[in-house]
Amino acid sequence: xxxxxxxxxxxxxxxxxxxxxxxxxxxxxxxxxxxxxxxxxxxxxxxxxxxxxxxxxxxxxxxxxxxxxxxxxxxxxxxxxxxxxxxxxxxxxxxxxxxxxxxxxxxxxxxxxxxxxxxxxxxxxxxxxxxxxxxxxxxxxxxxxxxxxxxxxxxxxxxxxxxxxxxxxxxxxxxxxxxxxxxxxxxxxxxxxxxxxxxxxxxxxxxxxxxxxxxxxxxxxxxxxxxxxxxxxxxxxxxxxxxxxxxxxxxxxxxxxxxxxxxxxxxxxxxxxxxxxxxxxxxxxxxxxxxxxxxxxxxxxxxxxxxxxxxxxxxxxxxxxxxxxxxxxx
Amino acid sequence: xxxxxxxxxxxxxxxxxxxxxxxxxxxxxxxxxxxxxxxxxxxxxxxxxxxxxxxxxxxxxxxxxxxxxxxxxxxxxxxxxxxxxxxxxxxxxxxxxxxxxxxxxxxxxxxxxxxxxxxxxxxxxxxxxxxxxxxxxxxxxxxxxxxxxxxxxxxxxxxxxxxxxxxxxxxxxxxxxxxxxxxxxxxxxxxxxxxxxxxxxxxxxxxxxxxxxxxxxxxxxxxxxxxxxxxxxxxxxxxxxxxxxxxxxxxxxxxxxxxxxxxxxxxxxxxxxxxxxxxxxxxxxxxxxxxxxxxxxxxxxxxxxxxxxxxxxxxxxxxxxxxxxxxxxx
DNA sequence: GCTTGCCATGTGAACGCAAACAATTACACT
DNA sequence: AGTGTAATTGTTTGCGTTCACATGGCAAGC
Numbered sequence: 001x002x003x004x005x006x007x008x009x010x011x012x013x014x015x016x017x018x019x020x021x022x023x024x025x026x027x028x029x030x031x032x033x034x035x036x037x038x039x040x041x042x043x044x045x046x047x048x049x050x051x052x053x054x055x056x057x058x059x060x061x062x063x064x065x066x067x068x069x070x071x072x073x074x075x076x077x078x079x080x081x082x083x084x085x086x087x088x089x090x091x092x093x094x095x096x097x098x099x100x101x102x103x104x105x106x107x108x109x110x111x112x113x114x115x116x117x118x119x120x121x122x123x124x125x126x127x128x129x130x131x132x133x134x135x136x137x138x139x140x141x142x143x144x145x146x147x148x149x150x151x152x153x154x155x156x157x158x159x160x161x162x163x164x165x166x167x168x169x170x171x172x173x174x175x176x177x178x179x180x181x182x183x184x185x186x187x188x189x190x191x192x193x194x195x196x197x198x199x200x201x202x203x204x205x206x207x208x209x210x211x212x213x214x215x216x217x218x219x220x221x222x223x224x225x226x227x228x229x230x231x232x233x234x235x236x237x238x239x240x241x242x243x244x245x246x247x248x249x250x251x252x253x254x255x256x257x258x259x260x261x262x263x264x265x266x267x268x269x270x271x272x273x274x275x276x277x278x279x280x281x282x283x284x285x286x287x288x289x290x291x292x293x294x295x296x297x298x299x300x301x302x303x304x305x306x307x308x309x310x311x312x313x314x315x316x317x318x319x320x321x322x323x324x325x326x327x328x329x330x
Numbered sequence: 331x332x333x334x335x336x337x338x339x340x341x342x343x344x345x346x347x348x349x350x351x352x353x354x355x356x357x358x359x360x361x362x363x364x365x366x367x368x369x370x371x372x373x374x375x376x377x378x379x380x381x382x383x384x385x386x387x388x389x390x391x392x393x394x395x396x397x398x399x400x401x402x403x404x405x406x407x408x409x410x411x412x413x414x415x416x417x418x419x420x421x422x423x424x425x426x427x428x429x430x431x432x433x434x435x436x437x438x439x440x441x442x443x444x445x446x447x448x449x450x451x452x453x454x455x456x457x458x459x460x461x462x463x464x465x466x467x468x469x470x471x472x473x474x475x476x477x478x479x480x481x482x483x484x485x486x487x488x489x490x491x492x493x494x495x496x497x498x499x500x501x502x503x504x505x506x507x508x509x510x511x512x513x514x515x516x517x518x519x520x521x522x523x524x525x526x527x528x529x530x531x532x533x534x535x536x537x538x539x540x541x542x543x544x545x546x547x548x549x550x551x552x553x554x555x556x557x558x559x560x561x562x563x564x565x566x567x568x569x570x571x572x573x574x575x576x577x578x579x580x581x582x583x584x585x586x587x588x589x590x591x592x593x594x595x596x597x598x599x600x601x602x603x604x605x606x607x608x609x610x611x612x613x614x615x616x617x618x619x620x621x622x623x624x625x626x627x628x629x630x631x632x633x634x635x636x637x638x639x640x641x642x643x644x645x646x647x648x649x650x651x652x653x654x655x656x657x658x659x660x
Numbered sequence: 661g662c663t664t665g666c667c668a669t670g671t672g673a674a675c676g677c678a679a680a681c682a683a684t685t686a687c688a689c690t
Numbered sequence: 691a692g693t694g695t696a697a698t699t700g701t702t703t704g705c706g707t708t709c710a711c712a713t714g715g716c717a718a719g720c
Binding site (some may be wrong): 001002012016017019021044045047048049050051052053274 | 675676677678679
């Protein structure tokens with residue numbers, strides 16, 4: 001910076017002012033400085049700036065299962081929004097979701113000097129852990145269920161699950177079976193609740209719940225059991241990947257979809273439209289979730305009050321061919 | 331740090347020595363310092379350290395299409411490896427792949443002070459852009475094709491494509507059609523080359539190439555045209571998502587797979603085993619790719635020579651039910 | 661007993677920048 | 691011309707580390 005100042009014939013402070021867009025710099029002076037900067041290909045040193053301003057311009061993201069479509073999309077949305085807000089993004093991904101790992105990841109990010117952390121870790125224990133240490137750095141949760149003590153942005157899983165269940169009921173199905181996500185996840189819980197409540201309100205029996213781990217494989221395994229149950233005519237899968245596995249199992253068992261069994265998923269991953277048959281599902285816009293979360297985080301970092309700490313984004317049902325009227329009603 | 335020094339009754343320099351594991355610190359002294367650190371919950375300031383050491387302990391990742399399974403998995407692998415190597419990871423994702431965007435992303439990272447950059451940007455133009463500016467910071471490319479001028483780690487697309495094509499030929503198919511990825515991608519080119527070369531070596535006719543953009547939708551569109559062509563009995567898709575779309579189109583057109591047409595994909599995403607029918611494909615271990623790339627980058631940063639600058643990871647064929655003998659041979 | 665040399669620790673700078681404050685200049689208005 | 695105010699620029703300080711060097715102590719060797 002001293003070199004730039006010398007070349008431009010001003011003090012380093014004036015260079016600093018130009019760099020930071022401070023007022024009261026004469027245009028001519030600014031131009032000289034700018035020219036010198038270009039001439040020397042000068043780059044401000046972010047470490048020095050961070051040291052004195054105590055602001056790193058960096059936000060942290062704790063992410064889990066980041067190879068899945070949902071988390072990856074949220075991360076992408078976060079990065080986009082962070083960039084427009086002028087922040088860098090540092091990632092720490094989790095291998096497991098216990099409180100210790102989360103603690104560790106957040107510590108790691110904090111040691112790096114991030115000004116805030118977004119957590120894509122939709123497990124109940126994780127959110128608890130995060131809440132406990134959010135004292136030192138602002139934290140927001142992304143895509144988690146509704147019970148978090150920290151500010152968060154999520155899709156309205158309850159409403160989505162209700163819509164899905166309702167849809168199948170309206171099609172004339174006596175009840176709707178459910179393939180849930182793994183225990184401990186906030187999404188799992190909310191979708192389960194929405195499903196159960198809708199059934200109860202409709203006076204429909206609440207059948208036993210099948211449980212998976214979000215993977216197609218687990219959906220397939222649930223599907224094998226479902227296919228063997230002649231009672232089942234409608235299934236709500238807690239995500240599209242499991243629905244894919246379910247579809248596969250049903251196909252192998254010679255149970256036509258939607259002829260004998262209707263299937264609805266959740267997420268609307270880009271592939272869902274090309275399943276066999278194309279999957280009716282509940283769309284959540286993960287990218288949007290990430291963006292909104294980041295906006296919230298930026299507000300927190302800036303010290304704006306937590307006016308709208310809990311943001312719920314409405315999901316949207318996407319009708320395709322995997323759902324149809326109950327048998328005998330066609 | 332001064333507080334810690336005072337509490338421990340030593341100088342700040344001794345605290346620094348303890349922190350950095352420097353030799354010549356008496357165990358008793360070390361313990362006192364450690365105790366003081368714990369007592370005060372002291373955290374070293376990374377900005378100050380970066381300022382004086384000129385090392386940020388941060389590596390950058392430029393990523394494109396990071397919501398796709400491949401890039402997301404590579405990012406994940408990179409993050410893992412970076413953590414074990416003691417580095418933080420900062421991400422910059424690209425919206426478009428022109429040289430300007432890449433330039434911008436790398437600049438952004440460099441301004442942040444990263445010590446090296448891994449580029450998940452498998453487009454020819456991107457790699458060119460990166461090569462040009464790799465002077466200031468070490469750069470490695472991940473998952474790109476083989477023609478890059480910067481060090482890189484990739485799956486051996488040529489071999490993979492050859493194996494896929496060979497497999498179908500061996501099954502008795504007269505030739506193999508190809509649904510390629512978008513132009514300009516290194517993977518696209520290498521898989522295309524492998525396919526074409528294998529056909530030529532086998533003396534099989536080289537049919538017209540269908541082109542997609544990696545998405546299931548584009549595979550579906552190619553599939554519509556392929557289904558209408560009675561000549562086609564075997565198709566090699568440049569990735570699994572397009573294969574899914576193709577499968578869908580074939581199914582709709584009443585062309586059984588593998589009865590009438592065999593289909594093979596590339597990638598082996600976790601869902602491929604649950605397609606209808608389960609997809610034969612060529613597996614690439616994206617996570618491993620990311621890890622290897624990061625190791626290479628760390629070596630570069632450390633200044634170790636470029637002995638093994640180009641790492642090719644062998645892909646592995648996964649046989650499932652979407653491929654079978656040619657008609658008349660069953 | 662007095663050097664020699666290694667250990668253990670302390671002292672003073674410097675890293676590159678922005679904040680606080682000081683100084684100078686320009687301009688309007690009396 | 692004289693005063694006041696705002697605009698523009700400069701000077702100094704310190705952010706929290708590590709680095710280079712200085713210092714004191716203690717053991718071994720003569």
